[in-house]
Amino acid sequence: xxxxxxxxxxxxxxxxxxxxxxxxxxxxxxxxxxxxxxxxxxxxxxxxxxxxxxxxxxxxxxxxxxxxxxxxxxxxxxxxxxxxxxxxxxxxxxxxxxxxxxxxxxxxxxxxxxxxxxxxxxxxxxxxxxxxxxxxxxxxxxxxxxxxxxxxxxxxxxxxxxxxxxxxxxxxxxxxxxxxxxxxxxxxxxxxxxxxxxxxxxxxxxxxxxxxxxxxxxxxxxxxxxxxxxxxxxxxxxxxxxxxxxxxxxxxxxxxxxxxxxxxxxxxxxxxxxxxxxxxxxxxxxxxxxxxxxxxxxxxxxxxxxxxxxxxxxxxxxxxxxxxxxxxxxxxxxxxxxxxxxxxxxxxxxxxxxxxxxxxxxxxxxxxxxxxxxxxxxxxxxxxxxxxxxxxxxxxxxxxxxxxxxxxxxxxxxxxxxxxxxxxxxxxxxxxxxxxxxxxxxxxxxxxxxxxxxxxxxxxxxxxxxxxxxxxxxxxxxxxxxxxxxxxxxxxxxxxxxxxxxxxxxxxxxxxxxxxxxxxxxxxxxxxxxxxxxxxxxxxxxxxxxxxxxxxxxxxxxxxxxxxxxxxxxxxxxxxxxxxxxxxxxxxxxxxxxxxxxxxxxxxxxxxxxxxxxxxxxxxxxxxxxxxxxxxxxxxxxxxxxxxxxxxxxxxxxxxxxxxxxxxxxxxxxxxxxxxxxxxxxxxxxxx
Ligand code: IVH
Numbered sequence: 001x002x003x004x005x006x007x008x009x010x011x012x013x014x015x016x017x018x019x020x021x022x023x024x025x026x027x028x029x030x031x032x033x034x035x036x037x038x039x040x041x042x043x044x045x046x047x048x049x050x051x052x053x054x055x056x057x058x059x060x061x062x063x064x065x066x067x068x069x070x071x072x073x074x075x076x077x078x079x080x081x082x083x084x085x086x087x088x089x090x091x092x093x094x095x096x097x098x099x100x101x102x103x104x105x106x107x108x109x110x111x112x113x114x115x116x117x118x119x120x121x122x123x124x125x126x127x128x129x130x131x132x133x134x135x136x137x138x139x140x141x142x143x144x145x146x147x148x149x150x151x152x153x154x155x156x157x158x159x160x161x162x163x164x165x166x167x168x169x170x171x172x173x174x175x176x177x178x179x180x181x182x183x184x185x186x187x188x189x190x191x192x193x194x195x196x197x198x199x200x201x202x203x204x205x206x207x208x209x210x211x212x213x214x215x216x217x218x219x220x221x222x223x224x225x226x227x228x229x230x231x232x233x234x235x236x237x238x239x240x241x242x243x244x245x246x247x248x249x250x251x252x253x254x255x256x257x258x259x260x261x262x263x264x265x266x267x268x269x270x271x272x273x274x275x276x277x278x279x280x281x282x283x284x285x286x287x288x289x290x291x292x293x294x295x296x297x298x299x300x301x302x303x304x305x306x307x308x309x310x311x312x313x314x315x316x317x318x319x320x321x322x323x324x325x326x327x328x329x330x331x332x333x334x335x336x337x338x339x340x341x342x343x344x345x346x347x348x349x350x351x352x353x354x355x356x357x358x359x360x361x362x363x364x365x366x367x368x369x370x371x372x373x374x375x376x377x378x379x380x381x382x383x384x385x386x387x388x389x390x391x392x393x394x395x396x397x398x399x400x401x402x403x404x405x406x407x408x409x410x411x412x413x414x415x416x417x418x419x420x421x422x423x424x425x426x427x428x429x430x431x432x433x434x435x436x437x438x439x440x441x442x443x444x445x446x447x448x449x450x451x452x453x454x455x456x457x458x459x460x461x462x463x464x465x466x467x468x469x470x471x472x473x474x475x476x477x478x479x480x481x482x483x484x485x486x487x488x489x490x491x492x493x494x495x496x497x498x499x500x501x502x503x504x505x506x507x508x509x510x511x512x513x514x515x516x517x518x519x520x521x522x523x524x525x526x527x528x529x530x531x532x533x534x535x536x537x538x539x540x541x542x543x544x545x546x547x548x549x550x551x552x553x554x555x556x557x558x559x560x561x562x563x564x565x566x567x568x569x570x571x572x573x574x575x576x577x578x579x580x581x582x583x584x585x586x587x588x589x590x591x592x593x594x595x596x597x598x599x600x601x602x603x604x605x606x607x608x609x610x611x612x613x614x615x616x617x618x619x620x621x622x623x624x625x626x627x628x629x630x631x632x633x634x635x636x637x638x639x640x641x642x643x644x645x646x647x648x649x650x651x652x653x654x655x656x657x658x659x660x661x662x663x664x665x666x667x668x669x670x671x672x673x674x675x676x677x678x679x680x681x682x683x684x685x686x687x688x
Pocket of ligand 1: 229
């Protein structure tokens with residue numbers, strides 16, 4: 001479990017002005033939170049702010065402002081008009097196992113004896129209500145308000161599941177508990193709201209708050225009640241009380257995986273806290289902490305309550321799963337089936353211990369429904385292993401500098417039209433979109449370099465059903481090509497000749513042409529040099545791949561998975577004689593007895609053996625026509641290692657015209673510098 005150290009830590013307030021600012025920010029945030037559940041501050045930030053205010057007030061007791069949120073229920077934000085029978089209190093918070101332990105110590109010191117037993121239960125993330133029953137019938141429902149008086153929300157009771165209209169016995173009691181939207185209820189509520197032209201709720205708690213207060217809505221949104229207390233029942237232990245409430249017909253957390261549990265020792269308490277925290281992501285409703293309560297009525301009575309919170313219960317807070325951050329942009333990615341999916345790029349924000357930079361935005365209609373704009377402050381949700389999602393913009397935080405989100409007009413991958421008839425946009429090519437894009441990539445100058453095979457031809461070949469993947473290119477016949485529009489005799493011959501040349505491209509280029517994630521030109525050259533053959537690359541496991549300079553464990557695993565995904569393609573390419581060239585691997589080769597052999601460093605002997613070469617500026621002379629990738633390949637053919645940045649390990653810089661900072665750095669480090677022409681002479685034997 002994460003502890004206080006990883007939560008937003010309160011920055012100390014250094015001056016009376018900073019303190020006053022903090023108080024007014026907290027008061028505004030609390031007012032917004034209790035009005036409709038939305039707030040410009042995430043829960044962690046609010047808690048941190050209040051802790052900073054408390055710290056300042058401890059140091060400067062004479063400066064405490066009257067509207068300070070400390071010591072007040074609901075931060076002093078709201079007032080209702082119906083007085084509560086017994087004040088509805090809040091809970092004190094602890095943020096780590098250590099703070100929980102010292103809270104227990106404090107309580108036992110106050111009691112003068114060990115606490116008889118504990119009850120540990122989820123802290124439900126909704127709104128507290130009091131439900132009054134007369135002779136077993138529900139007569140009135142109140143919000144917490146300021147704890148002393150609340151708002152009458154009786155009409156909403158109808159839609160609250162788990163809050164019975166009649167109890168199993170004709171009792172005069174008051175149930176206390178939390179009303180929330182489960183995830184399912186939240187999703188349903190937003191679907192219904194959108195249908196009715198209303199803006200979706202930012203998150204389940206604001207949805208619950210809005211729904212409880214709503215009047216005359218044209219649609220029904222169901223909520224869920226969980227009872228955690230009662231007024232008017234004889235003194236029972238907390239665990240027994242919950243059982244009694246369930247028997248009377250009220251829903252309690254006992255119906256969930258995070259059920260309340262009685263614990264004899266503080267060790268057991270700690271264990272159950274951790275268990276409930278670990279269950280959080282899988283629960284069908286939100287929790288923002290775990291509540292630890294002294295179980296026995298005698299302990300509770302003796303401990304008593306302060307003006308804000310009972311002394312016999314405490315909330316071990318968990319990190320917020322909703323955070324506010326800025327929407328920096330939207331990316332459009334095309335999936336395997338041609339679906340064009342938007343993805344939010346966010347100002348990085350830590351949610352539940354994980355830095356979130358991207359979040360899903362389901363589809364264009366969803367973006368429009370939420371009315372999102374670039375530059376908006378947005379609510380982002382993340383739980384457990386789920387993909388973070390953007391829930392809503394904070395419209396009242398807009399500055400006017402926000403920009404509309406641009407929707408793509410053509411497929412971002414292949415450039416063809418987009419089918420927008422469904423909610424999820426799709427490239428008109430569907431799966432073939434990927435084929436066109438991957439053929440264009442594979443035929444590119446730095447991969448197989450198939451002259452005459454650009455975008456238009458690739459589209460034609462795929463559309464005619466002649467080519468579905470890279471291997472099909474090598475099976476094309478002249479008759480087939482001649483069936484294409486604007487394909488004359490000469491063009492067909494030229495294209496076939498170019499494909500024939502491509503068949504003998506070296507391993508690094510064939511490998512690069514596969515478009516495996518994380519393997520561009522440089523990485524493909526390294527992998528090819530390291531393993532020497534496609535068969536050896538395919539046989540490599542993640543550990544072996546991680547032996548290649550620049551491939552970490554994570555990338556290695558991705559490459560292994562992606563290679564497995566193109567196994568059939570690789571089989572076909574091999575059968576067609578593509579990528580079958582073999583070189584001496586630079587990797588240590590396992591010998592027959594299983595012992596690793598010596599690494600053959602710089603296996604290729606040549607004029608650049610042992611050299612680490614960087615190329616910069618425009619190439620001239622014999623090198624003028626070569627792409628940077630081709631120059632790098634030349635360096636490796638001549639026995640050297642090509643690198644893109646100058647460092648202490650660099651031994652040679654090839655500097656053409658307009659060489660800039662790399663040249664300056666090489667001069668500074670005293671590295672040998674050659675012109676492209678001098679370099680061409682040095683490696684003349686290896687120029688193809
Ligand atoms: S006990 C006198 N138990 O958390 C006892 N409260 O941050 C006071 N809450 O106002 C409440 N789950 O709205 C209690 N299992 C639980 C709870 C719970 C959620 C809420 C409640 C309270 C707030 C304090």
